[in-house]
Amino acid sequence: MATEHEAAEMAQEAGHAAAEAAGHAAESAGMPQLDFSTFGNQIFWLLVTLVVIYWVLSRIALPRIAAVLADRQGTIAGDLAAAEELKLKAQDAEAAYEKALADARSEAQKIAAETRAEIQKDLDAATAKADAEIAARAAESEARITEIRAGAVEAAKTVAKDTAAEIIAAMGGKADAKALTAAVSARLKG
Amino acid sequence: MEGDIVQMGAYIGAGLACMGMGGAAVGVGNVAGNFLSGALRNPSAAAGQTATLFIGIAFAEALGIFSFLVALLLMFAV
Amino acid sequence: MSEATGEGLVFHPMDQFIVKPLFGEGPIHWYTPTNAALWMGITVMAIILLLVIGTRGRAVIPTRIQSIAELAYGFIHKMVEDVAGKDGLKFFPYIFTLFLFIVFSNFLGLLPKAFTPTSHIAVTAVLAMLVFLTVTIVGFVKNGAGFLSLFWVSSAPLALRPILALIEVISYFVRPVSHSIRLAGNMMAGHAVIKVFAAFAPLILMSGIGIAVTPLSIVAITAMYGLEVLVAFIQAYVFTILTCVYLKDALHPHH
Numbered sequence: 001m002a003t004e005h006e007a008a009e010m011a012q013e014a015g016h017a018a019a020e021a022a023g024h025a026a027e028s029a030g031m032p033q034l035d036f037s038t039f040g041n042q043i044f045w046l047l048v049t050l051v052v053i054y055w056v057l058s059r060i061a062l063p064r065i066a067a068v069l070a071d072r073q074g075t076i077a078g079d080l081a082a083a084e085e086l087k088l089k090a091q092d093a094e095a096a097y098e099k100a101l102a103d104a105r106s107e108a109q110k111i112a113a114e115t116r117a118e119i120q121k122d123l124d125a126a127t128a129k130a131d132a133e134i135a136a137r138a139a140e141s142e143a144r145i146t147e148i149r150a151g152a153v154e155a156a157k158t159v160a161k162d163t164a165a166e167i168i169a170a171m172g173g174k175a176d177a178k179a180l181t182a183a184v185s186a187r188l189k190g
Numbered sequence: 191m192e193g194d195i196v197q198m199g200a201y202i203g204a205g206l207a208c209m210g211m212g213g214a215a216v217g218v219g220n221v222a223g224n225f226l227s228g229a230l231r232n233p234s235a236a237a238g239q240t241a242t243l244f245i246g247i248a249f250a251e252a253l254g255i256f257s258f259l260v261a262l263l264l265m266f267a268v
Numbered sequence: 269m270s271e272a273t274g275e276g277l278v279f280h281p282m283d284q285f286i287v288k289p290l291f292g293e294g295p296i297h298w299y300t301p302t303n304a305a306l307w308m309g310i311t312v313m314a315i316i317l318l319l320v321i322g323t324r325g326r327a328v329i330p331t332r333i334q335s336i337a338e339l340a341y342g343f344i345h346k347m348v349e350d351v352a353g354k355d356g357l358k359f360f361p362y363i364f365t366l367f368l369f370i371v372f373s374n375f376l377g378l379l380p381k382a383f384t385p386t387s388h389i390a391v392t393a394v395l396a397m398l399v400f401l402t403v404t405i406v407g408f409v410k411n412g413a414g415f416l417s418l419f420w421v422s423s424a425p426l427a428l429r430p431i432l433a434l435i436e437v438i439s440y441f442v443r444p445v446s447h448s449i450r451l452a453g454n455m456m457a458g459h460a461v462i463k464v465f466a467a468f469a470p471l472i473l474m475s476g477i478g479i480a481v482t483p484l485s486i487v488a489i490t491a492m493y494g495l496e497v498l499v500a501f502i503q504a505y506v507f508t509i510l511t512c513v514y515l516k517d518a519l520h521p522h523h
Contacts, residue, residue: 030265030266030267030282031262031263031266031267031282031285032282032283032285032286032287032388033285033387033388033389033390033452033456034263034267034389035286035287037295037296038287038296038302038304038390039390040297040298041287041296041297041298041299041300041302041304041305042287042302042304042385042388042390042391043298043390043391043394044298044299045302045304045305045308046308046385046390046391046394046395047394048308049308049309049311049312049369050365050366050369050398052312053312053315053365053368053369054361054362054365056312056315056316056319056320057315057319057361057364057365057368058361060319060320061319061320061323061337062341062360062361062364064320064323064326065319065323065337065338065341066341067326068323068326068327068328068330068334068338069338069341069342071326071328072328075328241347241350241351241509244502244505244506244509245506245509245510245513247506248450248502248503248506248510249446251450251454252446252449252450252453255449255450255453255454255457256449256453258453258457259449259453262282262456262460266282
């Protein structure tokens with residue numbers, strides 16, 4: 001209950017204080033807001049303030065902020081346009097790359113075919129040359145074999161003739177050279 | 191004595207004037223509550239109506255301020 | 269206990285609003301530099317600091333202060349455009365001036381020991397009268413006598429129209445009153461309530477009951493201060509948007 005009493009006391013006190021305040025500011029009509037002697041002063045300074053703010057805003061601040069905002073808008077629009085342009089460029093570059101790739105591939109195929117043809121030609125020439133050489137060697141060898149065979153036949157004939165003549169001589173006869181030769185030749189032909 | 195009675199009347203009047211604040215409180219609560227119930231029904235339309243909400247609240251509470259002003263005038267200016 | 273409280277607690281909730289000369293005593297002439305003039309000057313300085321010094325970089329990527337200035341610009345610009353229409357935009361610097369002055373003096377007035385110019389009827393009445401005169405003059409210049417159709421509600425039944433016209437005229441002339449008293453009253457009320465709570469705070473030095481009362485009053489001051497921060501912005505916003513609404517009436521009187 002003390003609280004209530006206290007509150008009542010304080011309220012009363014507040015009332016007294018307010019009354020005192022009203023009394024001590026009696027010459028200024030209680031509420032400072034209704035003290036008409038200060039109105040002229042406040043209105044004058046308020047008008048000065050408003051004019052200064054208006055001047056600062058309309059001359060300096062607002063054009064500047066509007067310019068900055070427009071600038072930003074322009075920059076963003078420009079950036080978007082540039083991005084669009086770059087995208088187109090990238091697409092172009094990709095197409096060019098594809099084309100270069102295809103060109104290079106066909107070029108490579110062409111070069112490979114050419115090379116293959118050249119190699120084939122060389123190969124053919126070398127084969128032909130080797131064939132010719134082989135043929136020449138074969139012919140030479142044949143000739144020599146023929147010669148050797150002829151030599152061998154001759155030698156065999158001579159040996160056979162000599163041997164036949166010796167045998168005849170040993171048996172006490174006398175061999176006719178002509179008849180011997182004819183007989184050996186006939187045998188060898190045999 | 192006479193002055194005391196005048197002062198008493200003024201203080202009683204100031205207290206009575208403060209009841210007007212209750213009315214303003216009801217009014218502001220009404221505005222805000224109705225806004226909220228409308229906003230919950232159609233949230234997409236709510237954002238565009240916040241300005242109207244504040245104007246309504248301002249009108250409602252201006253009347254509470256008037257009663258407060260009457261109280262102040264009775265306390266300090268009469 | 270009662271004598272203890274009787275000694276100390278002093279309630280002067282309205283003393284903070286007294287206009288005093290800055291230098292010495294004496295009568296207040298219209299040119300005297302007073303605390304009101306000082307705080308209006310500080311308001312101007314703060315506005316210049318934000319909107320001129322803060323934006324001097326003209327950066328495309330804004331600094332913090334510059335983005336606050338741009339935010340305020342965009343906020344009011346959009347409000348004027350949305351409420352008053354495109355042709356209201358040529359009043360944008362004027363409305364922005366009012367908004368900045370009110371919002372800055374409201375917030376600067378929340379500093380301890382500060383004086384709040386917008387808590388004075390004289391100041392807000394001038395602001396409201398400026399708006400009222402602007403709106404009336406613009407309305408008649410733009411629409412001629414057609415501006416009077418604002419009061420003639422053509423959608424109402426014919427019999428009701430004269431009565432409605434009377435009500436509309438009265439409400440039109442009450443506009444500057446409510447416009448000014450709303451702002452001054454809100455500012456004054458919040459500051460006075462804070463001051464009343466503050467007067468209870470030193471009770472702990474005088475009596476035992478103060479142990480309960482003092483923390484309570486400090487909490488109450490804090491809560492009121494938070495509310496006042498909100499109110500300081502909302503009242504500036506409301507004043508500005510009502511200006512835009514009145515301007516819309518002047519530019520497009522046909523509903």
